[in-house]
Amino acid sequence: MTTATPDRLDRAVLKLAAVLVLGALAPLLDSTIVTVAIHTLGAELHAPVSTVQWVSTAYLLALAMAIPITGWSANRFGAKRMWIVALALFLAGSMLCGVAWNIGSLIAFRVIQGIGGGLMLPILQTILLRAAGRERIGRLMAVVTLPALIGPILGPVIGGLLVGHLSWRWIFYVNAPICILAIVLAIRTLKPDPEPAAAALDVPGLLLISPALAGIIYGLTQVGTHGGFGHVAVLVPIGAGLILLLAFILRRSPLIDLTLFRTRSFAASTALLFLTGFGLYGAMLLLPLFYQQARGETVTAAGLLLVPQGIGSLLARVAGGLTDRFGPRPVVLAGLALTTLGTIPFAFAGTSYALLAIALVIRGAGLSAVNLAVMVGAFRELDPQHIPDASSTTRIMQQLGGAFGAATLAVILQNQLTGHQAPDAYAHSFAWAIGFTVIATIPALFLPKRRALE
Template sequence: MTTENGPERLSPATLKLAGILILGAIAPLLDSTIVNAAIRTLGFQLHASVSTIQWVSTGYLLAMAVAIPITGWTVERFGAKRMWLISLMLFLAGSMLSGAAWNVGSLIVFRVVQGIGAGLMLPILQTVLMRAAGGRGIGRLMSVVTLPALVGPILGPVVGGLIVGHLDWRWIFYVNLPVCVLAILLAWRGLPVDSPKKAHRLDFAGLALLSPALAALIYSLSQVGDQGGFGHWEVIVPLVAGVALLAGFGYRALRTTEPLIDLRLLGNRRFAASSGLLFLSGLAMFGPMLLLPLYYQQLRGLGVIAAGLMLAPQGLGSLLARGTGGLADRIGPRPVILGSIVLTALGTLPFAFADQQTNPLIWRPHWSCEASA
């Protein structure tokens, strides 16, 4: 909807609501980049290999993926405000437990708790804001909602480097505590109370198929590097099991009236294209978030602080593009998405040819080779 002077502005009440929700969303998004910057140090401190310590991030993301499909049912059953508070408390508990972890196994388990909280949190944020905005000014609203995703890549690696360089590694998790506590207090006072509705029946069978399918597929792919290729039973067995479970989930979802995820929505071309783009953008984003810190620290010999500074420019680039948030409202989403894909591809291509001797095009300070432990 537009006014005579251009696109309709978001109301003060919607902006206030967005501010409360964004504060909570900052915690998981900042946490992901902080942990990725410190992944090498975590492996050293906990005496774990790269293939094992990567599950600190992979387990977190897998838990998010499992939690997201049940978010809609939980919001209907318990209400958006209550579930937002529960998700924050889960993330808070996971952060406290992760900081107190005694070995890599316990840390991975506690990161799963964090991931469940984050997986519930992000869809609830979008649901609450879309309801408040009434479908108006979506482009402007998304530019506000995505602010944590822009701040995270800028501050996360630097904060992670500073913490690991000067404090105990446990503080990369304890730093979430004040943010979560403040977000809980503001949400308790500021979020509107919504009454739970009569929820549809939760598809437990679908959940029992989808969750192990995702876990098996992720585990299979994680073994490819360790085994040196796909031709090993450690890769093939979980891959086949994951594909079979995923196919079973798809078969059930198309034949039940209340599936965990309604795959029939993919019959809509626009929805299918948007879902595909979201999936591919996730691959393009989360892969480098884990690999680039290891590249700068292991191959280039940079310390955690210097590696964090090397990662910050990608966040600055996202921040510069934030001013175009309302562009999709004016010219439509297609040209914006296509232009974004081209820019992302051009920016990613040089990293495919980077090696140990690639010129970083940046002044290398004297502390760039500091010990990362």
């Protein structure tokens, strides 16, 4: 592979990134579209809210359980093959969801979707990081993370249009053209896989880590339902998950290479990925609810009011090049500062819509810069053979951090709503989110600050 300059991604890598990003767009759009349609699904399938929530919960649990196997499967069968398998599973799950005849069948088919979605992002990262090289990871991440930005912008709008003008089944059928095109392009564009490794799957390790993640995340999803962490429906699955996770660590399973944590930049990055789930991604739960409950907006209007955050994220794409040039640490710290600055107006009741829109642009830019730079910090000092394991591990930390963050802020919000009016309750909750963001600066100080040696 040749490049025109050492600071630019060559055309072949950009083409590869475009093909993979197209496929990753399907699950990211799907998540936001389904969230918008939850109420409609309950009405159409005659199911109570407690049951309909499993449409999202089953998907999330299946996604989490699939992540640990991605590193092994990419090494054993080849990343290209597994990427196509992941797309095919997501496509099959989408089509089956579209023909679901009741809420039970829909929930079951969402599991198939979740397995495909769980495999996708770690395999995508593995393929691209192997192709681009460590010195241009920042620029590469600026391309790879585009679906994560486009999904929240387009998802609520597309979901609203589909639910409002077509059958609910089209929220799943809409994935078909994306997945089919992504599979065709992957077959034509991705290079053949090298000779696969012959490592056997550590089944006992898998039987520990996958249920561990499912138990922890399921318990966290019950926090909001039961009003806190002290309920047995929360403590039992989280406790069981933590015990299984400890057993997995003590087993030293080859399924995930825990020696990666000996690399300081990787350890700091994964810790930061977890902590940012509280202040950065946990606050994502508050934002749409804030506009609906504290400002009285409709679901569609709330989605449109959040568009400035997506615009800010797109503007922050330059953070990829800055990270390659100056290292992850200064970019992450600057991003955390911007995120804090963009969240402060939400901590005051009565802030004008215009100021909130400007704040969302700033917050989106900071959030995007942190996301880009922390992923660079995770991968830039690792050898290529460690990329599959690192991709799985970072994805796990993102899922756990986001789940813990959402659960924690949900409890804070519920407690605030019991004693305050909605505007004041949300102001206090956002103040907590700011505090969590500030705490995230601690592991950020351990990230590399200079460009890695080439």
